[in-house]
Amino acid sequence: MTASYVIIGDGIAGSSAAETLREEDPDADVTVITDEGEALYNRILIKEFAKGKLPEAPISIHDDSWYDERNIDLKLNTLVTNIDTDAHTVGTHEGETLEYDKLLVATGGTPTQLPVENSDADGISHFWTFQDARQIKDGMEAADDAVIVGAGLLGIDLAAICGAQDVSGKYLMRGNAWWRYALSEEGAEIMHEAMRERGVEPVFESGVDRFEVDDDGHVTAAIDPNGDRYGADFVGIAIGLNFNTEILQDTDVKQDNGVVVDQYMQTNVEDVYAAGDLTRFYDVILGEYAQNGAWGSAKEQGTIAAKNMIDPESEEFRWVSSYSITHFDFPFLSFGHPTLGDDSAEMKHSDTEWRRIAIKDGKIVGGVLIGDLSPQSAYKKLMRDEVPIGDQKEILMQEGFSVDDLAPSKEQ
Numbered sequence: 001m002t003a004s005y006v007i008i009g010d011g012i013a014g015s016s017a018a019e020t021l022r023e024e025d026p027d028a029d030v031t032v033i034t035d036e037g038e039a040l041y042n043r044i045l046i047k048e049f050a051k052g053k054l055p056e057a058p059i060s061i062h063d064d065s066w067y068d069e070r071n072i073d074l075k076l077n078t079l080v081t082n083i084d085t086d087a088h089t090v091g092t093h094e095g096e097t098l099e100y101d102k103l104l105v106a107t108g109g110t111p112t113q114l115p116v117e118n119s120d121a122d123g124i125s126h127f128w129t130f131q132d133a134r135q136i137k138d139g140m141e142a143a144d145d146a147v148i149v150g151a152g153l154l155g156i157d158l159a160a161i162c163g164a165q166d167v168s169g170k171y172l173m174r175g176n177a178w179w180r181y182a183l184s185e186e187g188a189e190i191m192h193e194a195m196r197e198r199g200v201e202p203v204f205e206s207g208v209d210r211f212e213v214d215d216d217g218h219v220t221a222a223i224d225p226n227g228d229r230y231g232a233d234f235v236g237i238a239i240g241l242n243f244n245t246e247i248l249q250d251t252d253v254k255q256d257n258g259v260v261v262d263q264y265m266q267t268n269v270e271d272v273y274a275a276g277d278l279t280r281f282y283d284v285i286l287g288e289y290a291q292n293g294a295w296g297s298a299k300e301q302g303t304i305a306a307k308n309m310i311d312p313e314s315e316e317f318r319w320v321s322s323y324s325i326t327h328f329d330f331p332f333l334s335f336g337h338p339t340l341g342d343d344s345a346e347m348k349h350s351d352t353e354w355r356r357i358a359i360k361d362g363k364i365v366g367g368v369l370i371g372d373l374s375p376q377s378a379y380k381k382l383m384r385d386e387v388p389i390g391d392q393k394e395i396l397m398q399e400g401f402s403v404d405d406l407a408p409s410k411e412q
């Protein structure tokens, strides 16, 4: 019998699942549904478009013919509005009902709105889609002064766009450092200095209390909780994601700030799988549930989900995620879960070289490397292989560290 697979979302998770399903089950019916008006594009590169450094064309990954050639039914501009897991159907905003044997939910997230006065004013943008990037590019090109909010990996993209577009920027952060959950002040200061060099001034112990607007409803300033006023005709906000899980509200699919899946990307409801940013997955390396918000991880989850949709529990997701930033003169990479752990080790080797690893139960669970990325494969291997590092933190921090430098583990 021909199997019928329905995938909701044509981001990298949904799209890689569709590709794998077609490769491994050539006769199956495969349908991909997306509410966006364009097929898979490279979300990682939309920041380069917004900077004005890349045209639109190279950002697209698949055009319609990619789906036609693989006999995958792509439904653009189609919002899934409900799922009936008993009847094995999904419904769309146009009233269409599609039946599935196996369903993959790969709907990612939507940027969290800042819950303050006037946060929906003209000139204020959030960052997730290609459409957002077009709006940000236009907004930055027309702006004199910008305010950036959100001291994480997407906020720094907005700061870098600001710098690249020669707009004077204030980067308002709630704490005393950028991405303070993963970096110490010493490491973060390297990033702060790089922002300053591009004309974006970090402002600490700040944030936004409200926005001011002109008579046309366009933003004119951000007022922070200290009462300080930052004039801006453009504001970029990246304070996190709300996962797109409304469609699961009438189902028994378990959620816990994300869709809960096991290491096979399977939810608690039969024939329903999930992949990508919106999952809270069982991380077999950590031995607990975790989340990743990274392209490579979403791609791998889509592939693994597809394999298990065809052959249940045939392949587990075992993955050390990584995320790099290329805006500055030095490279930056975070891997694994740099904000977790009960211990850490860090070292500064020069003005632009710093590293920190997060340790949990005596094993590496993540880290951040600035300037010198050469130890990344060694750290990732130690994490993937769950190697106890014992009292060898100093060795791990040495320049030119390699796995062979560690004494053999007594546990092995």
Ligand SMILES: Cc1cc2nc3c(=O)[nH]c(=O)nc-3n(C[C@H](O)[C@H](O)[C@H](O)COP(=O)(O)OP(=O)(O)OC[C@H]3O[C@@H](n4cnc5c(N)ncnc54)[C@H](O)[C@@H]3O)c2cc1C
Binding pocket: 008, 009, 010, 011, 012, 013, 014, 033, 034, 035, 036, 043, 044, 045, 046, 047, 078, 079, 080, 081, 106, 107, 108, 109, 127, 128, 129, 154, 157, 244, 247, 275, 276, 277, 278, 292, 293, 294, 295, 296, 298, 322, 323, 324, 325
């Ligand atoms: C600006 C930016 C820069 C980034 N830079 C990096 C980077 O440098 N490195 C890195 O590793 N990661 C980066 N990321 C993160 C990375 O892009 C994500 O982790 C990844 O794209 C997640 O893929 P996904 O398929 O899970 O979700 P998404 O890409 O969000 O795809 C989900 C899709 O589902 C659609 N959808 C949602 N609800 C419905 C519905 N009800 N019906 C139909 N369709 C629906 C959405 O419109 C969307 O198209 C960046 C993200 C952004 C926004």
